[in-house]
Amino acid sequence: MSDESGITRGRATAEMVAQRANVSRVAVSRAFNPHTSLKPEKRDLILRIAQELNYTPDRAARALVSGRSHLVGVIVPDVCSHWESQEIDALTTALQNEGFATLLFKTRTDYSMDEKLLAYMRGFNPDSVIAFVENVKPTTLARFLDRAVPIYVHYPYPGEADDEEAGPLHDRLNVLQRAGIEQAVALLQGYGAQRIAYVSGLGKSRANTAREQMLRTVMAERGLPPPVIAPSDYSYDMAYAATLDLFRIGQGADAIFAANDVGAFGVLDALRHELGLRVPEDVKVVGFDDIAQSHWKSYNLTTVKFDLAERVRALVRLILRRLNNPAAPALQETLQTRLVVRGTVG
Amino acid sequence: MSDESGITRGRATAEMVAQRANVSRVAVSRAFNPHTSLKPEKRDLILRIAQELNYTPDRAARALVSGRSHLVGVIVPDVCSHWESQEIDALTTALQNEGFATLLFKTRTDYSMDEKLLAYMRGFNPDSVIAFVENVKPTTLARFLDRAVPIYVHYPYPGEADDEEAGPLHDRLNVLQRAGIEQAVALLQGYGAQRIAYVSGLGKSRANTAREQMLRTVMAERGLPPPVIAPSDYSYDMAYAATLDLFRIGQGADAIFAANDVGAFGVLDALRHELGLRVPEDVKVVGFDDIAQSHWKSYNLTTVKFDLAERVRALVRLILRRLNNPAAPALQETLQTRLVVRGTVG
Numbered sequence: 001m002s003d004e005s006g007i008t009r010g011r012a013t014a015e016m017v018a019q020r021a022n023v024s025r026v027a028v029s030r031a032f033n034p035h036t037s038l039k040p041e042k043r044d045l046i047l048r049i050a051q052e053l054n055y056t057p058d059r060a061a062r063a064l065v066s067g068r069s070h071l072v073g074v075i076v077p078d079v080c081s082h083w084e085s086q087e088i089d090a091l092t093t094a095l096q097n098e099g100f101a102t103l104l105f106k107t108r109t110d111y112s113m114d115e116k117l118l119a120y121m122r123g124f125n126p127d128s129v130i131a132f133v134e135n136v137k138p139t140t141l142a143r144f145l146d147r148a149v150p151i152y153v154h155y156p157y158p159g160e161a162d163d164e165e166a167g168p169l170h171d172r173l174n175v176l177q178r179a180g181i182e183q184a185v186a187l188l189q190g191y192g193a194q195r196i197a198y199v200s201g202l203g204k205s206r207a208n209t210a211r212e213q214m215l216r217t218v219m220a221e222r223g224l225p226p227p228v229i230a231p232s233d234y235s236y237d238m239a240y241a242a243t244l245d246l247f248r249i250g251q252g253a254d255a256i257f258a259a260n261d262v263g264a265f266g267v268l269d270a271l272r273h274e275l276g277l278r279v280p281e282d283v284k285v286v287g288f289d290d291i292a293q294s295h296w297k298s299y300n301l302t303t304v305k306f307d308l309a310e311r312v313r314a315l316v317r318l319i320l321r322r323l324n325n326p327a328a329p330a331l332q333e334t335l336q337t338r339l340v341v342r343g344t345v346g
Numbered sequence: 347m348s349d350e351s352g353i354t355r356g357r358a359t360a361e362m363v364a365q366r367a368n369v370s371r372v373a374v375s376r377a378f379n380p381h382t383s384l385k386p387e388k389r390d391l392i393l394r395i396a397q398e399l400n401y402t403p404d405r406a407a408r409a410l411v412s413g414r415s416h417l418v419g420v421i422v423p424d425v426c427s428h429w430e431s432q433e434i435d436a437l438t439t440a441l442q443n444e445g446f447a448t449l450l451f452k453t454r455t456d457y458s459m460d461e462k463l464l465a466y467m468r469g470f471n472p473d474s475v476i477a478f479v480e481n482v483k484p485t486t487l488a489r490f491l492d493r494a495v496p497i498y499v500h501y502p503y504p505g506e507a508d509d510e511e512a513g514p515l516h517d518r519l520n521v522l523q524r525a526g527i528e529q530a531v532a533l534l535q536g537y538g539a540q541r542i543a544y545v546s547g548l549g550k551s552r553a554n555t556a557r558e559q560m561l562r563t564v565m566a567e568r569g570l571p572p573p574v575i576a577p578s579d580y581s582y583d584m585a586y587a588a589t590l591d592l593f594r595i596g597q598g599a600d601a602i603f604a605a606n607d608v609g610a611f612g613v614l615d616a617l618r619h620e621l622g623l624r625v626p627e628d629v630k631v632v633g634f635d636d637i638a639q640s641h642w643k644s645y646n647l648t649t650v651k652f653d654l655a656e657r658v659r660a661l662v663r664l665i666l667r668r669l670n671n672p673a674a675p676a677l678q679e680t681l682q683t684r685l686v687v688r689g690t691v692g
Binding site: 050236 | 611
């Protein structure tokens with residue numbers, strides 16, 4: 001039987017399927033696009049007959065005609081970072097429902113690699129690309145995109161140099177961090193924290209700069225001295241080491257704000273398991289992201305959340321809006337943050 | 347300037363690039379394939395000129411000729427599960443180095459979704475597909491692949507019904523669990539464990555069945571009573587609840603073997619933070635996977651490891667071997683497991 005091997009076989013045409021299924025040619029193409037509506041029985045019938053005839057719509061061929069690849073490129077430095085893996089998971093599900101597939105590209109934060117990888121990515125001719133400024137600048141990315149208008153996740157902060165407006169056309173998801181960070185600082189202050197340290201993310205990361213600047217601004221507004229900066233890189237291990245330095249070499253702190261939840265886990269483990277300090281009694285800890293692990297009993301972390309589902313919906317909206325109107329000026333979506341209170345402050 | 351917008355522009359040809367760069371037509375195509383060797387200066391020159399001329403090799407067009415899409419489909423139930431996200435991350439890096447891109451497809455473990463998703467995946471005409479039996483059966487998958495021979499990750503165990511041999515052509519990565527599980531049981535026995543519980547993975551998961559059966563076999567060989575089964579689903583929350591049931595409703599255990607590390611974290615937190623038991627003094631815990639989080643101080647988990655780098659190398663070898671010889675009979679690679687001893691047994 002033809003199932004005995006995966007080697008190339010002949011191709012049937014959509015017309016043959018339509019005829020056998022006694023449906024229109026249009027119904028056949030609709031059946032293969034999860035995004036279009038079609039009676040379930042009808043879709044199942046068409047797909048079953050398509051299988052019998054070994055028919056499949058060839059996207060490579062279709063892409064040449066339609067100029068649509070149905071691929072959405074996602075440029076990430078680290079697929080397995082907790083936050084990113086959760087975002088990619090939700091995004092892939094949402095894109096599948098819209099008839100797109102997620103194409104992963106891993107870039108180093110070291111720019112030198114990017115151009116070679118981007119030249120390579122360009123060949124796949126993605127319909128859209130989601131990127132972060134710290135990984136690839138809009139001006140660089142634009143040179144490698146034939147039609148896709150990239151989407152950048154942006155973290156506006158007070159007094160930032162907004163060089164991007166001048167750059168090539170790109171759409172934006174703006175994540176507003178103020179609300180969540182303000183709530184976090186207010187809670188720490190409410191429990192008497194005076195000396196607040198910031199265990200940072202990667203130095204060159206825009207998100208990190210934005211987070212630190214917003215924290216500075218909010219603390220100044222609330223009459224607190226500027227945060228003590230403990231340089232880290234978003235990783236558990238570096239945050240762990242940075243916390244040891246903060247207390248063994250530096251003056252310590254009575255509260256620590258970590259640039260992300262994974263870093264906060266490193267902070268908590270360093271405080272409890274190596275410095276013998278109690279959380280929240282001796283030191284209060286706040287994270288950023290609210291990843292799935294943050295509710296684990298060993299951490300039970302108080303953290304600033306941006307809603308993953310909302311974030312993914314906003315990204316998908318940007319993709320669809322852009323595809324419907326390729327010539328539109330820069331599109332924007334906005335996302336709020338809020339504090340999720342658990343056991344590490346109190 | 348042409349960088350000011352991402353909207354469609356004209357296409358240059360490889361010949362134009364070759365001429366301007368004063369290199370051969372072949373050198374141009376090599377420059378766009380990360381896998382081929384080319385003097386860095388030469389590649390950079392060609393890529394720079396290609397950018398100036400706005401040239402890009404069109405994979406869609408090329409795919410029609412070569413029959414190669416340079417896409418590798420990965421079918422996963424859950425991108426953000428710790429183990430899978432780490433595997434996808436490493437796999438994406440390795441594939442990029444070989445000139446392929448990772449195409450993600452999320453399937454429910456509920457088969458009903460699969461056929462629609464697969465018909466859709468088929469349109470992308472991947473060069474290879476990596477799958478797990480619990481997500482899609484080889485006979486099902488074969489119907490949706492025109493040329494790709496899928497790769498299945500397989501966990502052989504004593505007395506399994508080897509129905510797959512009969513199925514359509516597919517390649518295999520065999521993960522041999524015996525060595526690591528034997529070492530784990532021996533260590534538990536060495537520390538006097540008698541009543542060992544197994545906090546399971548998802549019931550329909552082949553990996554889970556294989557793990558449980560191998561554990562049974564090894565325990566029987568070593569003269570231990572069969573494991574007490576605490577049904578779970580690989581998740582932290584279910585493992586946490588299953589552990590509470592094991593001790594509050596069931597007879598408890600002096601050692602727990604979890605089907606994966608994330609489950610083991612749930613077990614540890616339930617024992618320590620809700621049941622007030624000490625690990626390893628009162629209960630010993632072993633996990634499976636050795637994900638990055640397992641060395642975190644709050645868990646510091648003793649676990650059965652299969653080497654991620656080795657595993658990815660084996661998968662990439664299978665892909666390349668198959669592409670070089672599409673008609674070859676079923677290919678196989680084998681991977682060993684071993685125990686990593688940390689703080690939860692002793």
